[in-house]
Amino acid sequence: MSKLKRFTDSLPLLMALSSCLRHVCQNVGHPLRIKQVFSGLASDKVCGLTTKKNGHDKSWKTQHRKISSHLDPDLSWEESLSDMVTPLWRIGYEEQLKRKFVEQKNVLQKLASQLKELSKNQVEITQTPEELCCTLHPIVPSPIINGYRNKSTFSVNKGLDGDPKTVGYYLGRGRKRNIVCVRGHHLLNIPEKHKQVAQCYEEMIHQSPLNSCLMFYDGGHWREIIVRTNRESHTMAIITFHPQKLSQEELYVQKEAVKEYFTRGPGAECNLTSLYFQESSMTRCTHEQSPYQLLFGEPHIYEEILGLKFRISPDAFFQINTAGAEVLYRTVQELIQVEGNMVLFDICCGTGAIGLSVAHQVSRVFGIELVEQAINDAKWNASFNGISNCQFYSGKAEVILPQLLSSLEEERSLTAIVNPSRAGLRKKLSCSTGSSELQADQDTGLCFLQA
Ligand SMILES: C[S@@+](CC[C@H](N)C(=O)[O-])C[C@H]1O[C@@H](n2cnc3c(N)ncnc32)[C@H](O)[C@@H]1O
Structure with missing residues (x-):
């Protein structure tokens, strides 16, 4: 050998x-x-879904207590999230x-x-x-220490106050079915632009008569939003939406409403370069499994690295x-x-x-x-x-x-x-x-x- x-x-x-x-x-x-x-x-998510046991919703208070029980009681939710996402955030970069x-x-x-x-x-x-x-x-x-991410994925779930349309990051233990969604406004590695798009998305789904998709079998629709930016601040957003049993006509209405919100409504302040919509009934779908539908704008984002130009789908x-x-x-x-x-x-x-x-x-x-x-x-x-x-x-x-x-x-x-x-x-x-x-x-x- x-x-x-x-x-x-x-x-x-x-x-x-x-x-x-x-x-x-x-x-x-x-x-x-x-x-x-x-x-x-560090990873953005510590996740898993579901809040239902034996077919009944547990009260949010009980669940909230359970989630807190395995986190450090002396820490705020925001600090716990920072510890999950950026574990070394408390110490200087040299250290x-x-x-x-x-x-x-x-x-x-x-x-x-x-x-x-x-x-x-x-x-x-x-x-x-x-x-x-x-x-x-x-x-x-790294030449950049803060706000360096060019891609962020924000989930939708129950927030600290039980609001099921909270856009942020999961905190808790997925395996034990105890999670809470915490907004990431304070996270050091997320750029302001991403936070702005997440906030607008949260406002948009609050206006929507449709529910958020907390559990895949629970009938809700609004799921995560992915935000991608390049060094010129061009911004692509991708909304993932559970179609449940909506007809093509009903889906069309939703897509038009999203487009309207981000082009002429309050979301226009995000100045998106492109907005995609993906109907997805699985945790993650490839383009082949469920196409990324371009609602408006440029189909790609471009970035320059070491003198080369890269197209990114x-x-x-x-x-x-x-x-x-x-x-x-x-x-x-x-x-x-x-x-x-x-x-x-x-x-x-x-x-x-x-x-x-x-x-x-x-x-x-x-x-x-x-x-x-x-x-x-x-x-x-x-x-x-x-x-x-x-x-x-x-x-x-x-x-x-x-x-x-x-x-x-x-x-x-x-x-x-x-x-x-x-x-x-x-x-x-x-x-x-x-x-x-x-x-x-x-x-x-x-x-x-x-x-
Ligand atoms: C961490 S990325 C690295 C991409 C690239 N090398 C870079 O540094 O920019 C990992 C890539 O592996 C791909 N991938 C995962 N499993 C694979 C497999 N079994 N065969 C080929 N590609 C795979 C993913 O789709 C993803 O694009």
Whole structure:
């Protein structure tokens, strides 16, 4: 068994352990180099739905008490929400970076010792004096600290006062069916524009005779609103609406009312560049499952990163901290060790941002992405920016990557960059081409595999 094969056998563990890596580090082990790069952000939601048990609504007071019971009683709801969404908000940024560094060091120490144990010392792990399996670079700071998010998702549910049309973030424990919706006006990472759109949406649904959708089987309609902005303050909003049993005519009336509110009514102050409406009876629907319907405005939002222009569709992923993404991609450019004929796989490529930003350094880029709208964006982005050595494929990486690899010449130098969704690549991603093999599993960071 080759050294490479033995090393890749350990990758699922490596990926699982490294799921909380949010830093820049480097493994100089040969022949497979693994590098992790990420500057992650706290989750927006701690959620789950439903307030009904045995078919009866529990009184809001009882439920309210239950939600409070597992939160710190000395904290306000707003503070509890900040702790959930931005856990390090109480300390200065310098201190935050130090803490993250220490956290990553602990993860890498654990990773090195577990890799050793798992491989029964068969895997060659180059260790640093601090018993890390790779060099840990300092955390790369984000150029923007507050209001950096370019995308926010606001949910609708019962607020602190029991108002079922509160727009904000869920607080509480979804598993125990105890949640409350808390407005996010005070959150440090959310830009003012997003807060303004959320507030207008709340006012709009208050005016509506239709109920909010608290539970999927409860008959309500108004669900979350997603707000996306670019650095020029262009703003796209996407309203998710449960159609329940409304007819096409009734749906049309609702869509017209929403459009009127945001173009000529009080919502016009948000100055939206585009407004989408998605009928959705599931937690999340792709465009293919239920199309994003453009009610007015530009179909896409555009962003510039490292001199390249990116088109972003409503369904497509884009790094939520644009200035941070620029730093991240520049770091990727620095960390990629280009070897002449290098072929780069950008696995889970979204709108193709990573692959396109390093395309000039490598011979070819293959991007693979599940979401079709994102792949269409990636193709447009390559063409608009005059980049001709990138090809993008829509589908599951688990399926497409082996096909692509088998069509390549063996002597090529292959590098894969993986930045999967938070849930990670749950199924084993495994592919082989003669002498080289790549394998990856659960991870939320960004990982290079070079073979
Ligand atoms: C965190 S985003 C990263 C996007 C891009 N690499 C970037 O950094 O801008 C993860 C992407 O993986 C995609 N994805 C999730 N599971 C996938 C799979 N099994 N195969 C291909 N793409 C997947 C998601 O749709 C999402 O666009």
